[in-house]
Amino acid sequence: MHKTFTILAISISVILLCSNSHAITADTVLINGNVYSLNWGEPSLAGEPADNAPYEKGQWRPDASSIAIKDNKILYVGDEPNLAPFIGDDTIIIDTNGATVIPGLVDSHVHIAELGEILQRINLADEASPATAIAKLKILSADLKAGEWLIGQGWDEGAWANSYPNRQMLDKAFPNNPVYLRSLHGFAVWVNTEALKLADINDQTKAPIGGEILRDDQGVATGILLNRATTLIADAVPKPSVQQFADYILGGMLQMAKDGFVSVHEAGAESLHIAALNHLKANKNLPIRMYAMLSTRDKKLAAEWEKKGPYTDPQGFLDIRSAKAYYDGALGSRGARLLDDYSDQAGHRGVSGDGYGFDASVVDSLISTGFQVGIHAIGDAGNREVLDYLAEAQTKYPGSKDLRHRVEHAQVIASNDFKRFKQLALIASMQPPHAVEDKAWAENRLGSNRIKGAYAWRTLREAGVPLTFNSDLPGSDHSIFYALHAAITRRDKQAQPSNGWYPEQAVSIEEAIRAYTNWAAYSAFREKQTGLLKPGYWADLSIIDIDPFQLATSSPAKILEGKVLMTIVNGKVIYSDQSLDAKEQ
Numbered sequence: 001m002h003k004t005f006t007i008l009a010i011s012i013s014v015i016l017l018c019s020n021s022h023a024i025t026a027d028t029v030l031i032n033g034n035v036y037s038l039n040w041g042e043p044s045l046a047g048e049p050a051d052n053a054p055y056e057k058g059q060w061r062p063d064a065s066s067i068a069i070k071d072n073k074i075l076y077v078g079d080e081p082n083l084a085p086f087i088g089d090d091t092i093i094i095d096t097n098g099a100t101v102i103p104g105l106v107d108s109h110v111h112i113a114e115l116g117e118i119l120q121r122i123n124l125a126d127e128a129s130p131a132t133a134i135a136k137l138k139i140l141s142a143d144l145k146a147g148e149w150l151i152g153q154g155w156d157e158g159a160w161a162n163s164y165p166n167r168q169m170l171d172k173a174f175p176n177n178p179v180y181l182r183s184l185h186g187f188a189v190w191v192n193t194e195a196l197k198l199a200d201i202n203d204q205t206k207a208p209i210g211g212e213i214l215r216d217d218q219g220v221a222t223g224i225l226l227n228r229a230t231t232l233i234a235d236a237v238p239k240p241s242v243q244q245f246a247d248y249i250l251g252g253m254l255q256m257a258k259d260g261f262v263s264v265h266e267a268g269a270e271s272l273h274i275a276a277l278n279h280l281k282a283n284k285n286l287p288i289r290m291y292a293m294l295s296t297r298d299k300k301l302a303a304e305w306e307k308k309g310p311y312t313d314p315q316g317f318l319d320i321r322s323a324k325a326y327y328d329g330a331l332g333s334r335g336a337r338l339l340d341d342y343s344d345q346a347g348h349r350g351v352s353g354d355g356y357g358f359d360a361s362v363v364d365s366l367i368s369t370g371f372q373v374g375i376h377a378i379g380d381a382g383n384r385e386v387l388d389y390l391a392e393a394q395t396k397y398p399g400s401k402d403l404r405h406r407v408e409h410a411q412v413i414a415s416n417d418f419k420r421f422k423q424l425a426l427i428a429s430m431q432p433p434h435a436v437e438d439k440a441w442a443e444n445r446l447g448s449n450r451i452k453g454a455y456a457w458r459t460l461r462e463a464g465v466p467l468t469f470n471s472d473l474p475g476s477d478h479s480i481f482y483a484l485h486a487a488i489t490r491r492d493k494q495a496q497p498s499n500g501w502y503p504e505q506a507v508s509i510e511e512a513i514r515a516y517t518n519w520a521a522y523s524a525f526r527e528k529q530t531g532l533l534k535p536g537y538w539a540d541l542s543i544i545d546i547d548p549f550q551l552a553t554s555s556p557a558k559i560l561e562g563k564v565l566m567t568i569v570n571g572k573v574i575y576s577d578q579s580l581d582a583k584e585q
Helices: 112-120 130-140 167-173 193-198 230-234 242-258 271-282 299-308 360-368 380-396 415-423 432-438 442-453 457-462 480-489 509-515 518-523 548-554 556-561
Strands: 006-009 028-031 066-070 073-078 092-095 100-103 105-110 150-155 179-183 188-191 211-215 221-227 261-269 289-295 318-326 372-377 406-409 427-430 467-469 541-544 564-569 572-576 581-584
Touching: 105 242, 105 467, 105 518, 112 150, 112 242, 130 150, 130 167, 130 179, 167 188, 167 193, 167 221, 179 193, 179 230, 188 230, 193 221, 211 230, 221 230, 242 261, 242 271, 242 564, 242 572, 261 271, 261 318, 261 518, 261 541, 261 564, 271 289, 271 299, 271 318, 289 299, 299 318, 299 360, 318 360, 360 372, 360 380, 372 380, 380 415, 415 442, 415 457, 427 457, 427 518, 432 480, 457 467, 467 509, 467 518, 480 509, 480 548, 480 556, 509 518, 509 548, 548 556
Parallel strands: 006 581, 028 092, 105 261, 150 179, 261 289, 289 318, 318 372, 372 406, 406 427, 427 467
Antiparallel strands: 006 092, 028 066, 066 073, 100 541, 179 188, 188 221, 211 221, 541 564, 564 572
């Protein structure tokens, strides 16, 4: 049953509590909450709660019931009898009516503009087949004028990989429009003949290194482009203006706020992203915090920031101190680089390194000037080669081991490489939804032995490797409830398989929540400002209507039914549930 709560502006004459003239008066206080501050010891590498955690006999309990906020900082976290000195004439009191309050959630690997675009365009993520995708496209593009681009996103390149659709299907349905349909994870596109013409792609066009233009038996392009070949068509799609792109980013950020997130990490910001983010910041229109990872594919931008050096925003709303690089492709489209052949495609091992557009000289330059790098690595060979690269970089650039480099996805790892993550002081940036979404085909790609090192959260934890969890949105549903459920059960939204998919790799509920809060803060060098509910820390909070700590042991499937009630960033309510009733007494 969903909880609601009321915001009350209560004067000192109404609340006759003991006062303390020396106390700082809070702007806002929260009462009647189930507060989990996370301000206790870290869990063991096996996931056992610390001795001082609010955990007894297998049961969690909140460690506070109220919070006081002044300006953008937390003043007090504790029980209500000690809250009175912080309440003044103008203090806003939020009665949570027993809702759960946790540190503000962070999605540490997103593509935020794409989320904003999907909100305005056509989302194909729930379509099971090309036929249903086309049916949806026809309904939602009824007002499209002849010659205008039809753009959609979300078809599953992994699920459709054994039987990709072709351009003729799109030609028949949309004879008067170029069609561009980006896949779920962005490693494939499906286009029609008109789009191929506008991109100047013909039967003689060669795919770039690390890419593939699928062709039929006669050598004719089918309309499917994979991995690095997707850039051939993406460059032909009309580009938005800075204002339009800023609107996409803002729309995506507002959606994330609605879904309980106080911060996101943009995994691959190009020049247009940075221009749009600076525009939003200048207009004080960043609703949540942004940690922008520069795209190393944008070499001009990378060179510009190599000269500037990393930037840490004093207000914490736009940090630019990290860079994102791609090392190999995706497992679903068989672009991930493997040490041995794909189990379902003999003689094929994927692509990586300079064969996938990884420019070591660009990444080296950014590391040398103090940038953290997050390197996309999926396959076991891709991960090993990234480990080798980062080990060499630490030798070349003394001190770079302290930059908290990240491996984005760290999806398939050879058994003797787990310990190297710890040795190199790397962070594994991983996606709980990917495991439960990929389970339908991942073992076919990898085989029964190699799959044991895939999506291996527990093995990484046991090796002492810091984790941060995220969604890679819009490639996966970014719901925190879906993510927590997947992380602790290894089950999908239908609670399948009943015993979990390789359940030995699951994490505890505390670990899962930390991976979206204070461990995510650590991955962005902000662990001393956010990630915990603690006096002096930023007042970034997420308020939800379920208690995932307790449901994790009693009814984990009910976590999927959770709802975000309120999101507070920098001490301000930026989202509250529409059912809330604001009253003044």
